[in-house]
Amino acid sequence: MKQHISTRPDSADGLPVPQRYFAILTVILGLTISVLDGAIANVALPTIAVDLQASAAKSIWIVNAYQIAIVTSLLSLSxxxxxxxxxxxxxYGLVLFTCTSLFCALSTSLEMLTLARVLQGLGGAALMSVNTALIRLIWPQRLLGAGMGINSFVVAVSSAAGPTLAAAVLSVASWKWLFLINIPVGIVALILAVKYLPANPPSAIRPRFDIPSALMNALTFGLLVIALSSFAQGQSWTIVGAELAALLIIGTLFVRRQLTMPVPLLPVDLLRIPVFALSMCTSVCSFTAQMLALVALPFYLQGALGRSEVEAGLLLTPWPLATMVMAPLAGLLIGRIHGGLLGSAGMSIMAVGLFALAMLPASPTDGDIIWRMALCGAGFGLFQSPNNHTIVSSAPPHRSGGASGMLGTARLLGQSAGAALVALLFNLFTTNGSHYCLLLAGGFALTAVVVSGLRATRHVARP
Structure with a gap:
């Protein structure tokens, strides 16, 4: 009798064991390589620029190309x-990401590598756009919180390991190996994906893809990231103003078109769900706070405190480590404590840590810095899993892709805004820029506390 593993999940119980575990492994592998590639390129930029005979300013496009490709295509792919x-x-995302990783490694010019990174970003966007939607299908409903906790754990580990892995690879091999290591991981993940990932449950609603909406979506979010990048790099106000004007016009037309669509590309229908909208706002605030701190802290540790690059890296490590520990534990609390209250508690802890970092003594010990970093990371880990769970579970099952895409979009927008605000504050305050960045990060964390708390009065609508 022919053995066949079902690829259709039960709507209440997820996938059966052991298929569930292989499906989880597939999602973990894809998520790991896509997040890692966003982190390792930053560390390798100076080396790549020298090898390809490119200026430092132009080499930034190796990072920007990947980021812009993701943010412009995420909602369309979801x-x-x-x-x-x-x-x-x-x-499809695994195939594209794996093939373009080889393209990146074989690149011999900045233009060639930039094009490869755009295509790799499209593959990464495909992986990021549906990973939480797949988690909703893979895990039983009663264990969905634990699934979200593992997802947050993987993102934290990958983000934390990125710089360390890049430094380790560059110490023994060419920068090309930063991309070549994706290939065997991608192949294994693809084999598992073909065999074990579940199909979508049957749905009476068949959404139609609207090409004008996709183009306006790409232009809207692309212009937003480019405008923030231009602002951060000190471009003239004429250029920044023109980009913002184009963003305002195209963005307005885009939103108006979405309001007329039965199933919109930009999920304005989901934003009408109060819990979903509040969770999205909380997510943007939290990632803005996180990026403000994580971009500013290395300058503070090395510039103001005189720590070396290695020492600064080690002192930053307690943040992601605490997130790694707390995220799965927070996942276990989902369903027992209201997600809004968990989110408020987590962001309150993070705010305390951020303000404590801003008030460090003039000559702090390593211990003074470490416990504050750990507090920030623990608070973010306590917040992230319940918030992601609320975003995904508050959407109807047939709109899980849209919810997953919005989750990734919120993260990218928050990170882009945080990086731009760092540049602004560094220009405004030449001597204490890092201090004001931490204070502003604490302010965003407190805003997230308030917005998350508003969800405690709302109930997640069960479709």
Whole structure:
């Protein structure tokens, strides 16, 4: 009798064991390589610039190309996931990401590598756009919180390991190996994805892909990231103003078009769900706070405190380590404590840590810095898993792709805004810029506390 593993999840119980574990491993592998590639390139930029004979300013496009490709395509790919299935989008993403990793490694010029990074970003966006939607199908409903905790754990580990892994690889091999290591991981993940990932549950709603909406979506979010980048790099106000004007015009037309669509690409229908909208706002605030701190702290540790690059890296490590520990534990609390209260508690802890960092003594010990970093990371870990769970579970099942795409978009927008605000504050305050960045980060964390607390009066609508 022929053995066959079902790829259709039960709507209440997720996938059976052991298929569930292999499906989880598939999502973990894809998420790991896509997050890692966003982190390792930053460390390798000076080496790549020298090898490809490019200026430091131009080499920034190696990072920007990847980021812009993701943010401009994330919602379109999540919408396609709702149409043709999250499994198929994920598989295509793995194929594209793996092939373009080889393209990156074989690049011999900055232009060639930039193009490869754009294509790799599209593959990474396919993986990020549907990963939480797949988690909703893979895990039983009663264990979905634990699944979100593992997802947050993987993101934290990958982000933390990125600089260390890049430094380790560059110490023994060429920068090309930063991309070549993706290939065997991608192949294994693809084999597992073909065999174990679940299909979308049957749905009476068949969304139609609207090409003008996709183009306006790409222009809107692309212009937003480019405008923030231009502002951060000190471009003239004429250029920044023109980009913002184009963003305002195209963005307005885009939103107005979405309001007329039965199933919009930009999920304005989901934003009408109060719990979803509040969770999205909380997510943007939290990632803005995190990026403000994590970009400013290395300058503070090395510039103001005179620590070396290695010492600064080690002193930053307690933040992601605490997130790694707390995220799975927070996942276990989902369903026992209201997500809004968990989110408020987590961001309150993070705010205390940020303000404590801003008030460090003039000559702090390592211990003074470490416990504050750990407090920030623990607070963020306590917040992230319940917030992600609320975003995904508050959307109807057939709109899980849209919810997953919005989750990734909120993260990217918060990170982009945080990086731009660091540049602004460094220009305004030439001597104490890092201090004001930490204070502003604490302010965003407190805003997230308030917005998250508003969710405690709301109930997640069960479709």
């Amino acid at each position: 919408f396609i996931g709702d149409m043709i299935g999250y499994r198929r989008v994920y598989q």
